[in-house]
Amino acid sequence: MTKKQKKIIVIGGGAAGLMAAGSAAELGAEVVILEKMKRPGRKLCITGKGRCNITNIAEIADFILHFGKTGKFLRQAFFQFFNEDLILFLEKLGLEIVIERGKRVFPKSGKAHDVLNVLLKWLREAGVTIEESSPVESLLLRDGRVEGVVCGGKKISCHAVILASGGASYPATGSTGDGYRLAAAAGHAVVVVRPALVPLITVGSQAHKMAGLNLRNINAKMFIDGKKKGEEFGELVFANFGVTGPVILSLSGIAVDALKINKKVEIVLDLKPALDEKKLDARLIRDLETRSKETVESILRGLLPKEMIPVCLDSIKISPEKLGGTISKPERTLLKKWLKEFRLEVSGHRPFAEAIITAGGVDVKEIEPRTMESRKTKGLFLAGELLDIQADTGGYNLQAAFSTGRLAGVSAARHLIVDGS
Numbered sequence: 001m002t003k004k005q006k007k008i009i010v011i012g013g014g015a016a017g018l019m020a021a022g023s024a025a026e027l028g029a030e031v032v033i034l035e036k037m038k039r040p041g042r043k044l045c046i047t048g049k050g051r052c053n054i055t056n057i058a059e060i061a062d063f064i065l066h067f068g069k070t071g072k073f074l075r076q077a078f079f080q081f082f083n084e085d086l087i088l089f090l091e092k093l094g095l096e097i098v099i100e101r102g103k104r105v106f107p108k109s110g111k112a113h114d115v116l117n118v119l120l121k122w123l124r125e126a127g128v129t130i131e132e133s134s135p136v137e138s139l140l141l142r143d144g145r146v147e148g149v150v151c152g153g154k155k156i157s158c159h160a161v162i163l164a165s166g167g168a169s170y171p172a173t174g175s176t177g178d179g180y181r182l183a184a185a186a187g188h189a190v191v192v193v194r195p196a197l198v199p200l201i202t203v204g205s206q207a208h209k210m211a212g213l214n215l216r217n218i219n220a221k222m223f224i225d226g227k228k229k230g231e232e233f234g235e236l237v238f239a240n241f242g243v244t245g246p247v248i249l250s251l252s253g254i255a256v257d258a259l260k261i262n263k264k265v266e267i268v269l270d271l272k273p274a275l276d277e278k279k280l281d282a283r284l285i286r287d288l289e290t291r292s293k294e295t296v297e298s299i300l301r302g303l304l305p306k307e308m309i310p311v312c313l314d315s316i317k318i319s320p321e322k323l324g325g326t327i328s329k330p331e332r333t334l335l336k337k338w339l340k341e342f343r344l345e346v347s348g349h350r351p352f353a354e355a356i357i358t359a360g361g362v363d364v365k366e367i368e369p370r371t372m373e374s375r376k377t378k379g380l381f382l383a384g385e386l387l388d389i390q391a392d393t394g395g396y397n398l399q400a401a402f403s404t405g406r407l408a409g410v411s412a413a414r415h416l417i418v419d420g421s
Contacts, residue, residue, distance in 0.1 A: 005027075005028050005029045005030065005159075005413065005416040005417065006029075006030065006158070006159040006416055007029075007030045007031070007032060007157070007158040007159060008021075008024050008029045008030065008031045008032070008158060008159065008160045008161070008162060008409075008412050008413065008416070009031075009032050009033075009034060009148070009149055009156065009158040009160075009161050009162070010024075010031060010032070010033045010034070010161075010162045010164060010409075011034050011136050011149065011161065011162065011163050011164060011165050011179070011182070012033075012034075012035065012036075012163070012164040012165035012166055012174075012179070012384070013033050013035035013037070013039075013040025013041060013130060013132075014040070014041065014043050014044060014164060014165075014166050014174075014175075014384060014385075014401070015041075015043075015044050015384065015398055015401040015402055015405065016164040016166075016383040016384025016385070016386075016401040016402070016404055016405035016408070017033060017035075017040075017162070017164035017165075017383070017384070017405060018033070018040065018041065018044075018119045018120075018123060018405070019119075019383075019401070019402045019405030019406050019409065020162045020164055020381075020383055020405040020406070020408045020409035020412070021033050021123060021126075021128045021162075021409060022119070022122050022123050022126050022128060022409065023405070023406050023408075023409030023410050023413070024162070024409035024410065024412050024413040025123070025126035025127055025128045025409075026126055027409075027410065027413035027414070028413065029412070029413040029416060030127075031126075031127075031128045031129070032128070032129045032130075032131060032156075032158075033123075033128060033129070033130045033131065034131050034134040034135075034136050034149065034151055035130060035131065035132050035133075035134060035174070036133070036134065036135035036136070036165075036174050036178070037132065037133070037173070037174040038132055038133055039132060040116075040120070040130055040132070041116040041119070041120070042173040042174060043166065043170055043173035043174070043175055044112060044115065044116050044398075045112045045113055045116055046112065046170065046173065047112055047356075047398060048106065048112065048395075050111070050112050051106050051107070051110045051111070051112060052106060052107055052111075052112030052114075052115045052398075053104050053105070053106060053393075053394065053395040053398060054086065054087075054090070054097070054105045054106060054107070054115065054395060054398055054399070055083040055086050055087070055105045055395045055396075055398060055399040055402070056083065056102070056103050056104055056105060056394050056395035056396055056399065057083055057084075057099060057103045057105060058083075058103055060075070060078050060079070060082060063078065063082075063083075063396060063399070064078070066391040066392055066394070066396045067389055067390065067391045067396065067400070068390075068391075070364050070388055070389050070390075071389070071391075073364040073367070073369050073387075073389060074369075074389060074400055074403065074404070075369070076369040076370045076407070077369065077372070077400070077403040077404050077406070077407045078399075078403055080403070080406070080407055080410075081402070081403050081406040081407065082399070082403065083105070083399055086399065086402055086403075087105060090107075090115070090118065093118040093119070093121070093122055094118055095107055095108075095114060095115060095118045096108035096109070102394055103394075103395075104394055104395050105395055131151075134151050134152060135151065135152075135178070136149045136150070136151050136165075136178070136182065137149075137150045137151065137152075137153070138150045138182065138185065139161065139182055139185060139186055139377075139380070140155060140157070141185070141186060141377060144376075144377060144378055145377060145378035145379045145380075146158075146160070146161045146186065146377050146378070146379045146380045147379075148161075149161060159379065159415075159416055160379045160380075160381065160412040160415055160416060161379065161380050161381070162381045162382075162383060162405075162408050162409065162412055163179055163182060163183060163380065163381065163382045163383070163386060164179075164382070164383045164384045164386065164405060164408070165178050165179030165182070165386055166179065166358075166384060166385050166386060167179075167193070167357060167358025167361060167385035167386060168180075168193055168195075168352050168355075168358045169195060169196070169198075169352050169353075169355035169356060169357050169358045169385075170352075170353065170355070170356075171352060171353060172353065175358075175385070177193065177358075179362075179382075179386040180193065180361065180362070180386070183362045183382065183386065186374060186376055186377040186380055187366075187374075187376035187377060188362050188363065188366050188374065188376055188382075189362075189363040189366060190360070190361060190362055190363065191360040191361060191362075191363055191388040192360045193358055193359070193360040193361060194256050194257070194260070194358070194359050194360055195252075195256060195349055195350070195351065195352050195354075195355035195358070195359070196252065196253050196256070196355060196356070196357045196358060196359035196390050197249040197250070197252060197253075197355060197356035197357050197390075197392065197393060198249065198252045198256065198349045198350050198354060198355040198356070199239060199241070199242060199243065199244035199248065199249070199252070199349065199350040199354055200242050200243055200244070200248055200252055200255055200267070200346050200348070200349050200350070201241050201242040201346065201347050201348040201349060201350065202241075202242035202243060202267070202344045202345060202346055202347065203344070203345040203346070203347045204345075206311050206315070206344065207238045207239065207240075207241070207242045207243055207344065208240050208241075209307070209310065209311055210238040210307045210308060210311060211238055211239055211240045212237075212238065212239075212307075213237070213238045213305055213307045213308065214235065214236075214237045214245070215235065215236045215237070215238075215245075215269075215271070215305070216234070216235050217233070217234070217235075217273065217274075218233070218234070218235075218236055218247070218269055218270065218271055218273065219231065219232075219233050219269070219270040219273040220232050220233075220236060220247040220248065220251060220267055220268070220269055220270075221267070221268045221269075221270075222251045222254050222255060222265070222266075222267060223265070223266040223267075223268060224254065224258045224263050224264070224265055225258075225263050225264050226264070229254050229258075230250075230251045230254045232246075232247040232250045232251055233247065233273065234246045234247045235247060236248055236269070238307075241350065242344070242346070243267065243344065246393050248267070249356065249392070249393055250392040250393060251267070252349060253359055253390070255346050255349065256349050256359070259346070259347075259348060259349065264345070265345070265346035266343055266344065266345050266346065267343070267344045267346060268341050268342070268343050268344075269341075269342040269343075269344070270339075270340050270341070270342075271304070271308075271339050271340070271342055272303070272339050272340065277336060277340060280336055280339060280340065281332070281336055283303075284332050284335060284336060285332070287299050287302065287303075287324070288324040288325065288327050288332065289324075289325070291324050292323065292324045292325030293323060293324070293325060294323065294324055295320060295321050295322065295323060295324070296313065296318060296319075296320060296321075296322050296323070296324055296327060297309055297310075297313065297320035297321070299324050300312065300313075303339065304339075312335070312338055312339075312342075315338055315342075316331070316334040316335055316338050317334075318331055318334070318335070356393070356397075357385060357390050357397050358385055358390065359388075359390045360388055361385065361386055361387050361388040361389070362382055362386055362387050362388060363388055364387055364388050364389065367382055367387065371407065371408075371411035371415075372404055372407050372408035372411055373408075373411060373412075373415070379415065381408040381411060381412050381415075382404075382408065383401070383404040383405045383407070383408040384400075384401040384404055384405060385397070385401060387404065389404075
């Protein structure tokens with residue numbers, strides 16, 4: 001196309017917004033990104049602990065399962081632009097990609113900034129204008145359609161708006177929930193917003209005593225009022241306030257929702273998942289007999305990190321100075337049970353500032369999944385974390401942002417043509 005179509009305004013310069021803007025511009029649209037922060041992509045640069053877990057190479061069916069009840073909404077977006085498409089797209093932009101454990105995809109450099117840089121270069125070459133430090137105050141609406149925005153007190157007319165302002169997690173990056181207010185003004189229902197993939201606060205001082213300890217290959221179960229509601233295997237980290245790490249973040253959504261309605265929440269850790277109870281008991285009998293003249297504290301160093309031993313012995317009321325040969329069968333049973341069922345009661349969760357993503361958001365029933373256009377307001381498209389779509393860790397959420405952003409951008413550009421603009 002040699003002639004530019006009329007203007008599309010993209011609100012938000014995160015993953016979804018950048019992808020939407022570039023995709024629309026490539027189809028000939030004049031695109032302006034209005035970014036409230038001093039520079040775009042700030043949240044993108046902290047994803048994956050600064051390494052940017054771009055996507056995951058799981059199949060679409062498996063991918064969708066990670067999003068729970070709203071996952072089916074993403075099917076159309078994924079069919080049009082999925083993980084292989086994203087990887088090829090980024091490689092064509094000059095970004096080298098690696099696939100790591102758990103099918104997770106990262107930039108080879110291990111630097112999230114490299115992902116942002118290739119996207120910004122792509123946008124410049126596509127002719128996208130980025131207006132930084134430009135928070136949008138409101139949408140200009142008339143007769144069921146969007147006609148522009150108010151930014152910095154000024155009215156800016158346009159023919160389509162892509163709302164991709166993010167959720168409410170990591171507010172220091174600009175994700176302060178502004179998009180929910182804008183979407184609501186356009187007639188959208190917003191499912192209750194709460195932190196997701198968030199560290200959990202535990203009762204007592206046990207976690208505090210082990211702060212900084214990183215456990216790998218443990219099994220964690222989440223119990224709500226005594227009933228198991230979730231289970232994860234992998235890595236956990238103790239903190240002054242409680243627990244975090246991949247297994248906890250993945251289970252945290254269950255805890256957040258349960259705590260909100262005053263349910264009892266417990267995490268039960270199997271610290272020796274490779275050993276069933278019979279094998280673990282045999283291991284304990286052997287160690288206690290062959291090292292009968294050593295203290296139980298010394299013997300446990302072969303089973304537990306040193307930071308956990310005082311917590312363990314205090315919990316089961318066995319003196320650390322007690323000799324292995326004097327440990328009774330009931331005491332051994334208590335020790336075995338603790339190793340297989342270390343319980344931590346959850347009393348709360350950390351704030352949005354520490355949540356990786358946001359649960360809740362604009363109700364996807366009000367969005368056309370084949371285009372990302374609002375079913376409430378013509379010419380308004382929505383994408384990314386603003387929507388009520390959320391998954392666990394592993395690259396799923398960022399792929400959803402890129403996929404919905406791509407679809408919104410392409411659809412908005414095509415909307416201008418169909419609309420006769």
